[in-house]
Amino acid sequence: MAFVRHAVRFRMSMLLHDLKKYELTQAVYPLFAEAGIPYHVFALFDYERCVRINPIDPMYIEDEQSLKSRIDSFLIAAQGGDARDSTSTGGFFKNTAASLLESITWYLKLYKPECCHLPFLMSIINDPDNLHLKEGKKVIPFGRLKKMLGRDPQVSSMASVFFQGADNPETTSNILQTVILALNTINTDAGFFLLSGNDIDLRINRPGNCEALALVNEPKNSSSNAPILAMIADAGLLMMGDQDNDYAVALLDEAAELPSPRVQNYMAYLRSLHVCVVYTTQDLSQIQRTQGGKEFNQRTVLSNLAHQFFGRTRTEQTAKYYEGLMPRIVKTEKSYSSSSNGTTVTSRGVKQPRYIASDFYLLKKGEFVYFYGDVKRFRFKHISGKKELPPKIRSMDRAALHEIAVRIRREANEFMQSFN
Numbered sequence: 006m007a008f009v010r011h012a013v014r015f016r017m018s019m020l021l022h023d024l025k026k027y028e029l030t031q032a033v034y035p036l037f038a039e040a041g042i043p044y045h046v047f048a049l050f051d052y053e054r055c056v057r058i059n060p061i062d063p064m065y066i067e068d069e070q071s072l073k074s075r076i077d078s079f080l081i082a083a084q085g086g087d088a089r090d091s092t093s094t095g096g097f098f099k100n101t102a103a104s105l106l107e108s109i110t111w112y113l114k115l116y117k118p119e120c121c122h123l124p125f126l127m128s129i130i131n132d133p134d135n136l137h138l139k140e141g142k143k144v145i146p147f148g149r150l151k152k153m154l155g156r157d158p159q160v161s162s163m164a165s166v167f168f169q170g171a172d173n174p175e176t177t178s179n180i181l182q183t184v185i186l187a188l189n190t191i192n193t194d195a196g197f198f199l200l201s202g203n204d205i206d207l208r209i210n211r212p213g214n215c216e217a218l219a220l221v222n223e224p225k226n227s228s229s230n231a232p233i234l235a236m237i238a239d240a241g242l243l244m245m246g247d248q249d250n251d252y253a254v255a256l257l258d259e260a261a262e263l264p265s266p267r268v269q270n271y272m273a274y275l276r277s278l279h280v281c282v283v284y285t286t287q288d289l290s291q292i293q294r295t296q297g298g299k300e301f302n303q304r305t306v307l308s309n310l311a312h313q314f315f316g317r318t319r320t321e322q323t324a325k326y327y328e329g330l331m332p333r334i335v336k337t338e339k340s341y342s343s344s345s346n347g348t349t350v351t352s353r354g355v356k357q358p359r360y361i362a363s364d365f366y367l368l369k370k371g372e373f374v375y376f377y378g379d380v381k382r383f384r385f386k387h388i389s390g391k392k393e394l395p396p397k398i399r400s401m402d403r404a405a406l407h408e409i410a411v412r413i414r415r416e417a418n419e420f421m422q423s424f425n
Contacts, residue, residue, distance in 0.1 A: 007385060008283050009033045012254045013040045018210035019217040020241050022234070024259040026050075026223040031392040037217050044395050045205055047237060048221035049230055052195040052406070053397040056204040056218075059122045060236040063114045065207060069107075069163075071243060072114075076106045077266040078239040082232040083187035101167050101177075102184045105130070108154050108164035115157065120416065123233075124197040127188045128417035130181065135421050146177075152424040190229045194406035197413055200233070207237070208244040210253035210280070220263070227262060235263055242271045245280050252279040260284045261291035272309035284310065289323045312377045317368040324362035330376055331358035 012019045013036045023029040023046075030046060037044040045056045059065075066072045080099045109129060113121035129135055135149045147168065154164040167177070191200055209216050218241065220234045238257075242265070245253055255275070257263060265271070272282050284306070286292055292306055307313070315327045335354040342349045359380055368374070372384040 006032065006388065008254060008256060008281075009036060013037060013042065015252070016040070016042065016215045018215050018245075018251065018253040020209065020238070020245065020253070020255045021217065021219040022238065022257045022259065022263050023219045023221045024224070024227065024262055027221060027394060029258055030219050030221060031394055032390065033217075034395050035391050035393045038393070038395075043216040044219070045216065046219045046221050046395055047199075047234070048223075049190065049196060049199065049233065050223055050226070051221075052199055053399055053401065054395060055199055056398070057199050057202040058205070058207065058237055059200055059203050060233075060240045061110050061114075061121060061123060061126075062203060063118045063121050065240045065244065066110070066114055069111070072107055072110060073103070074243070074267055075236055075239055076103050076110070078235040078264070079106075079187070079232045081266055082235040082264050084183075098180055098183060101180050104164055104166035105181070105184065108160050108167070109150075111163060112154060112157060112160045115160070117420065120420070122201045123188065123191055124201045124410070124413045125417050127185075127192060128414045129421060131185055131188075131192070132418060132421065134418075136181070149421050149424040153421070187232055190226075190233060194403065194410045197410040198401075198406050201409070201413060206244075207241045208247065208250065209241070210245050210250045211247075212249055212251060214251070222262070231262060231264070235265060238263055239265055239267070242267075242275065242280075242282075246271070246275050246278050248278060250278065250280075253281070255280060255282045257282065257284050259286065261286045269305045269309045272306070276311060288318060288320055289326055290320065312375070314373040314375055315365060315368075316373050317370070318365050321362070324365045327365050327374070328358050328360065328362045331360050332380060333357065334359050 009019070011017075021029060021033070027046075027048075030044075034044050046054055047058050048055045061072075061075060066075065077099070080102055084098060106126070109126055110121065113125065129150070136147055151168060154168075155161045167180075190196065205216070205218065207218075208214075209218055220237055222230045222234060242255060245255065255271075257268075260268070268284070272284065275282055289307075313330070318324050318327070333356045335356055337352055338355045340351045340353075342351070360374055360382070365374070369384065371387060372382070375381045375383060
């Protein structure tokens with residue numbers, strides 16, 4: 006809450022990750038409302054309160070590298086940390102699936118930008134007619150899809166990794182099914198509506214603008230919602246990093262549940278562009294699990310944190326990490342020996358960490374050890390406040406939502422008919 010109060014006081018835009026179904030939003034929204042700062046939420050489970058955001062809108066894909074980062078965010082969140090390792094099965098899946106998704110997205114960006122969004126993309130790969138084209142008695146695997154992506158040399162090159170596996174139908178089919186399953190979260194009327202347009206600009210800290218955007222998940226569907234939220238977070242952090250932008254804060258609470266392939270890069274360069282990234286996690290093991298299952302990835306994230314706050318932990322690995330960062334101080338140790346001539350006391354100076362591992366098991370709620378060159382132990386003051394949800398922004402019946410989803414699927418079908 007201290008970071009939120011600071012942002013509100015100095016009218017800094019803020020991107021938040023709210024993992025537990027408005028738990029964070031209810032606490033911070035009143036602060037923004039009182040200051041007159043717009044507060045938006047994106048929540049796939051609450052279309053009446055949620056703003057529409059298209060994370061693959063052409064204006065958020067400046068180049069191929071931006072697109073790769075966006076798709077990687079989605080696939081890593083969908084498959085877990087193993088997708089980062091190019092030598093693993095997960096890495097093979099990610100590279101092949103990324104080839105397909107990147108090529109379709111890039112084609113839509115170039116030739117049908119008004120339909121460059123996830124619902125349209127999903128409608129293309131979810132239609133069996135696009136995956137099997139009949140020419141007489143012959144069935145061409147990925148017929149329409151292959152024809153579409155082959156019309157542009159650059160797009161064809163991007164899709165080559167996927168289509169090289171077309172000779173192995175079983176492997177390619179499994180990858181395609183996994184991609185469709187990962188996208189299945191948005192295969193709802195509300196999902197199609199929310200991800201097919203934009204109500205706000207993700208460059209929330211553009212000059213003269215101040216607003217907050219909360220990416221809201223819910224515990225029961227956290228793993229299925231995370232890929233979409235990760236894409237939006239990646240697009241948002243990229244847009245917030247323009248040099249001319251105003252000061253801003255990215256509060257990534259439970260950040261390990263919002264995996265991003267470039268989070269360590271964002272920490273490093275956004276700092277110099279007036280954007281403070283607050284990365285919080287319950288335990289170091291969470292970072293290692295979602296950042297690739299390797300200690301190297303964990304260290305990379307941690308080394309890019311300018312300031313570190315260490316709270317109470319229950320795991321030895323985390324406590325030992327904290328201890329290793331502590332400066333060494335000289336503490337006096339006394340030893341006692343007894344004999345017939347009396348008791349002798351011997352003192353000697355011993356170097357040891359200012360706080361040892363066991364100290365971090367005993368920290369109280371809200372108490373932290375702060376490390377930034379010097380080490381301080383303090384406790385945040387608990388300031389209770391009212392809890393309130395942002396108001397609903399639309400009233401829309403299910404029939405209207407369904408009609409939008411039907412229209413998108415129909416437009417995708419008509420578009421693909423031109424590749425017969």
